[in-house]
Each structure stands twice: as structure tokens, then as C-alpha cells.
Amino acid sequence: MNVHSTSPAWPARGRRRTAAAVLAMAGLLTACSGSGTTSAGDAPNATLNWSMPNPSTWDPVTSQSGIDVTPLSLVYDSVTRLGRKGEAQPGVATSWAYSKDGRTLTFTLRKNLKFSDGSALDATAVKKSLERGKKQADSGIVGQLTTIASIDAPAPTTLVLHLNREDYALPLVLGGKTGMVVSPEAAGADAKKVATKPVGSGPYTLTSYTPDGQAVLKKNPDYWDAKDIHIDNVTLKFLGDPQAIVSSLRSGETQLASFISGTQVSALKKSGVDVDEFPSFQVSSVEVNAKLKPFDNPLFVRAINHAIDRKALVRILNGGHGEPAVQSFPEGYVAYDPASADLYPYDPAKAKSLLKQADYDGKPFPITWFTSPGGIDRRVEAELLQDQLKKVGIATTLEQIPVAQVSDKVYVKHQVGFFPSGVFGRESPAQLLSFANTPYGTYDQPALTAALKEAGKHPIDSAGYPQALRKVTAQTVRNGSNIMLFTSPWLYGRSKKLSELSPYINSPRLEGVRLSG
Structure with missing residues (x-):
């Protein structure tokens, strides 16, 4: 046909x-x-x-x-x-x-x-x-x-x-x-x-x-x-x-x-x-390198998720435009998973408990930020994240990276551990779900790979396609290393x-x- x-x-x-x-x-x-x-x-x-x-x-x-x-x-x-x-x-x-x-x-x-x-x-x-x-x-x-x-x-x-x-x-x-x-x-x-x-x-x-x-x-x-x-x-x-x-x-x-x-x-x-x-595929996020300490421990990344006040970020960084988010898609999109929407509420007490379970040693790590032309003020974003993490006992420093070095250090050599940036979307939701975790790793790669493979078996106009995609989204929210912050409309x-x-x-x-x- x-x-x-x-x-x-x-x-x-x-x-x-x-x-x-x-x-x-x-x-x-x-x-x-x-x-x-x-x-x-x-x-x-x-x-x-x-x-x-x-x-x-x-x-x-x-x-x-x-x-x-x-x-x-x-x-x-x-x-x-x-x-x-x-x-x-x-x-x-x-x-x-x-x-x-x-x-x-x-x-x-x-x-x-x-x-x-x-x-x-x-x-x-x-x-x-x-x-x-x-x-x-x-x-x-x-x-x-x-x-x-x-x-x-x-x-x-x-x-x-x-x-x-x-x-x-x-x-x-x-x-x-x-x-x-x-x-x-x-x-x-x-x-x-x-x-x-x-x-x-x-x-x-x-x-x-x-x-x-x-x-x-x-x-x-x-x-x-x-x-x-x-x-x-x-x-x-x-x-x-x-x-x-x-x-x-x-x-x-x-x-x-x-x-x-x-x-x-x-x-x-x-x-x-x-x-x-207009609604968009853009989501402000933190790209986390799961292969570098202390981010190799999923409990530590979960603690960060609960330490972040996403509503405050939307209000201060984007003038109230956008919505707090823990996944890569806007509400109503075919790959949006309603069951994952409230998985990481702002909960400093929960963050502190997870830090103890993760045996966090208290050593500071750099929040690496870059000057972005227009849009979100990345320096302010880095300072806000630093302040929110400090409140639960996570120590950080700020490290500015020249924009010309971002591609090489972050995406090619994978030398950066914690990088506030943004997901600008991909034409295929399965493509984005795969990309969002591949560069930095995920904490359960076999499960993600299996979910992606299953989603790929469904024609994109079939009844089973949306549910298969949502399962992949659920995997990335629960086991992915990257941290989503809030949706950014066009x-x-x-x-x-x-x-x-x-x-x-x-x-x-x-x-x-x-x-x-």
C-alpha cells in the first residue's frame, strides 16, 4: 500500500x-x-x-x-x-x-x-x-x-x-x-x-x-x-x-x-x-556520562533527579514557558508515557536518603556549561542547579567550556560528566530514545535494547506502536543516565x-x- x-x-x-x-x-x-x-x-x-x-x-x-x-x-x-x-x-x-x-x-x-x-x-x-x-x-x-x-x-x-x-x-x-x-x-x-x-x-x-x-x-x-x-x-x-x-x-x-x-x-x-x-520536541536536560564517577551509580543519578526543583527552573530560566518534565516528549505525543510523568517529584529528603544508599563520598564534580546563543541562559542554569544540589549535600564546581569545544569534548571524546544542555528532538521517537542514552550509557542496556527492538516491529500506523514506544520511554526514564528538566516550546x-x-x-x-x- x-x-x-x-x-x-x-x-x-x-x-x-x-x-x-x-x-x-x-x-x-x-x-x-x-x-x-x-x-x-x-x-x-x-x-x-x-x-x-x-x-x-x-x-x-x-x-x-x-x-x-x-x-x-x-x-x-x-x-x-x-x-x-x-x-x-x-x-x-x-x-x-x-x-x-x-x-x-x-x-x-x-x-x-x-x-x-x-x-x-x-x-x-x-x-x-x-x-x-x-x-x-x-x-x-x-x-x-x-x-x-x-x-x-x-x-x-x-x-x-x-x-x-x-x-x-x-x-x-x-x-x-x-x-x-x-x-x-x-x-x-x-x-x-x-x-x-x-x-x-x-x-x-x-x-x-x-x-x-x-x-x-x-x-x-x-x-x-x-x-x-x-x-x-x-x-x-x-x-x-x-x-x-x-x-x-x-x-x-x-x-x-x-x-x-x-x-x-x-x-x-x-x-x-x-x-x-508552539509545542516542540525541545527539552532542557542534563547530559550525564554514566561511565564517569560518581554518575556510574544509578542511585546517585536518582538522587539528583529528586534534588532538582523543575518548577523553579521553568519559572526562572524560561519565564514560565514550558512544563517540568522527566521524559523527552511533550504530553500528548505518541511516545509520551503518562505512568512516568511524576516519577521524580522534587523531594530533598528522598534525595538525601538515596545519597546515603549510593555511598556518595562528598567530592565535588564540575557542572560544565557553555554560552548558548539565545534561549536559556546556561550560566544561570548552572548556578541554579549548583544551588539546588548543594541543599541536599552534593558539592559541585562550575566549569565553562568554549562552544567550539563542546562537540569534541562532550560528544566525541566523552570527557564531560554533567552537562546542562537540551534535547532538540529527532524525527523518529524511537531514534531519539536510542540516541538519548547511547552516548553516555544506560543502567540497563539489555532492557532498553529489547524494548527498542520490540517497538521497531510495529508499523508506525499500527495500534500496537504507541504502547510499544511508551515502554521504551518508561525504560529511559527509569534506567537512562540523562536527566530531563522541562519542555521548551518554540x-x-x-x-x-x-x-x-x-x-x-x-x-x-x-x-x-x-x-x-
Whole structure:
């Protein structure tokens, strides 16, 4: 059976208010945004100035940061793409189907697509792009492609993935960085150049790029959905200082800002700047390395969970925007486990009891923090965590790490034990659940592996899929090393000259968005 929209991310029945709100908002904002031909209010050849963090790279294969999805999705199209609720929808592929045994996945691609360098985007090009993700030594997406044994391109519009086991989540996985199609000609000529000179088939083409400065993009007339792209030019401003981000919005220098902090919302609204708030996959968290002492003891990590006052963190760090959380998903999402929601209430007495059981020696460990462009103030976060842990007898120090060293020290060499950061979501919930524990270990890997394997056996539109996912979530909450703190909704500062954005849960998109003169 061919599938055009797979697996609603929110459960079909028993949806909570969060899901209902998203659906209602989606309908409202779709009506507001509009689509189709240019309206009289559009500014011809207008340029949208958009502030956001500088991407770690323009190459989706080597990207190590979840927040890269937003800028990369401007220049690349992916095999599928995620809809507003996180469901798989057509992208480069118009439809897909699994074999009866779930071991073969066949995609039908759009005809006559081409990359911004003029080369053909056909099944062979997609095959080479995915194979590069699987084989390149520095690939950051190889872990998401392990179930693909081999790839065939028997016809220009037919792509066949042969799997080594059932993996019904692939249409979701291929809706983000993992499925972004890079021109094989560009990557083949010099793969390293892709990091600064991307060649894709997305809604825009990068024309110039100054690291730590800005990126200039122009509309790609060959994009398959170009009719719904109404803004001709986009300049990404890489502003790191939170005050500079706010000032640029107030002055009109920028018309859109990503990753503003909830503490800035009130002031922005008072100054006449609109703020859009949508549910997201973002969760503020602490990445804990279970292979380093004292975090190798699960009782110690449980003590930390009970020592953290999550409500205070939401109020102080994000201006009350978001909800306390102990799992990686917002309430109402298909992988959200209601039974785990209240597992770690703020309970200093319980924390102290667990510390005694863990034989904590009282030695301090560093809370390693970094300066984050926009969003949560990581220094304040580190200081709050230090104070809360001190109240139960856990000694810490503060250690700032240069942002340029984060990837190497934290994710490559695993030298950091306690790292306040954030989970920015993955296209597949099973993918996120696996990723959230693999880098740092879990205290019951066999149970997690078994739960993930079981979830992988369920087609994502089947009745058994939600329950199987929730079991994995329950395993990660109880046995995972990472500590979730609170959900962080998408918060966008927006000029009144820019029409409202549609509430995509994984990343903002510009389809249907208009900029007036």
C-alpha cells in the first residue's frame, strides 16, 4: 500500500489538551498564512532578516547539532518531510510502501527534480547521498541508517531500501537531516566544501556565507513546492548575544528570531514585537556520562533527579514557558508515557536518603556549561542547579567550556560528566530514545535494547506502536543516565510585517509565510 502521510505523532484517540491545541492552532495558522500565488500585500523581492544560531556545518552528513535542522532545511529537501504534528509527509518522495515482511521499503520519487547546481536529483542521486551518510568516516547520521543493508535505484523515480530487520520508523527518520539529499556531484568533487557551500534542492540556495556573521539565501525557482514560497530572499543573522537579538527585533533590523528565551517574551510584546509559541520536541536536560564517577551509580543519578526543583527552573530560566518534565516528549505525543510523568517529584529528603544508599563520598564534580546563543541562559542554569544540589549535600564546581569545544569534548571524546544542555528532538521517537542514552550509557542496556527492538516491529500506523514506544520511554526514564528538566516550546520573536508561522513541531518552515512592505 502506498502511503502519503504516515503515523500521526499524536495518538488517534485519547488526545490530551496539548494535542488538541496543536491541531486547532495548525488549522488557524494555515488559514492565516495562506498559500498559492503572491498577494497584494507581499513585498516584491523582499528580504527576510532572520536571527538564529550559526549552524555547526552546512553538511547534514557531518552535522552534530540538532538545531542545525532549521538552517539546513532551507537549502536541502529530504526524502520525506515532517508535517506539523511530526507525521511523515511527501518530500523528494511522493509515496512509499513496505513489503509484507517489513524488510524492503520502496519509495516513489518526484519526476524531473534537480539540485541547485543543475544536476539531476533522481533515485541514483538519493542512493549515493544515503550511502555517503552510511560510509563517510565522519558521518554524524550513520547511526540512523544502520538498518539499511543495501540500496537499489532500478528506475529514476524508484528507490529501494533493503533492510537487515524491520524498521518501520524510516519514513520518519528520513524526514530530517538523515534524509536530506546532497548533490553527489558536489560531495564527490570535494565533500569538505559542502560544509560551507551546500548544494541541495530545497526552497533556497545559499549564495554567500560568513561564519559568525551571516548567510545570504535566494529563492530556488526549481524547488518542487516553490509556488508556496513567497519570500524571495533570506539573510540569516548569527547573533549570539540575547540582548542583541532583542534589539535587532525592536529596531526592525530583523523580522524573525529563533531561540529567544521565555524571560524575554514579556518585554518583546510590550515593545510591539509579536511572539509565537508552539509545542516542540525541545527539552532542557542534563547530559550525564554514566561511565564517569560518581554518575556510574544509578542511585546517585536518582538522587539528583529528586534534588532538582523543575518548577523553579521553568519559572526562572524560561519565564514560565514550558512544563517540568522527566521524559523527552511533550504530553500528548505518541511516545509520551503518562505512568512516568511524576516519577521524580522534587523531594530533598528522598534525595538525601538515596545519597546515603549510593555511598556518595562528598567530592565535588564540575557542572560544565557553555554560552548558548539565545534561549536559556546556561550560566544561570548552572548556578541554579549548583544551588539546588548543594541543599541536599552534593558539592559541585562550575566549569565553562568554549562552544567550539563542546562537540569534541562532550560528544566525541566523552570527557564531560554533567552537562546542562537540551534535547532538540529527532524525527523518529524511537531514534531519539536510542540516541538519548547511547552516548553516555544506560543502567540497563539489555532492557532498553529489547524494548527498542520490540517497538521497531510495529508499523508506525499500527495500534500496537504507541504502547510499544511508551515502554521504551518508561525504560529511559527509569534506567537512562540523562536527566530531563522541562519542555521548551518554540518561541519566535516576529515583526508584524511577517505573517504568522505554522506550528511545525520539529522546525519552523517558510512555506506559506509572507513578508509585507
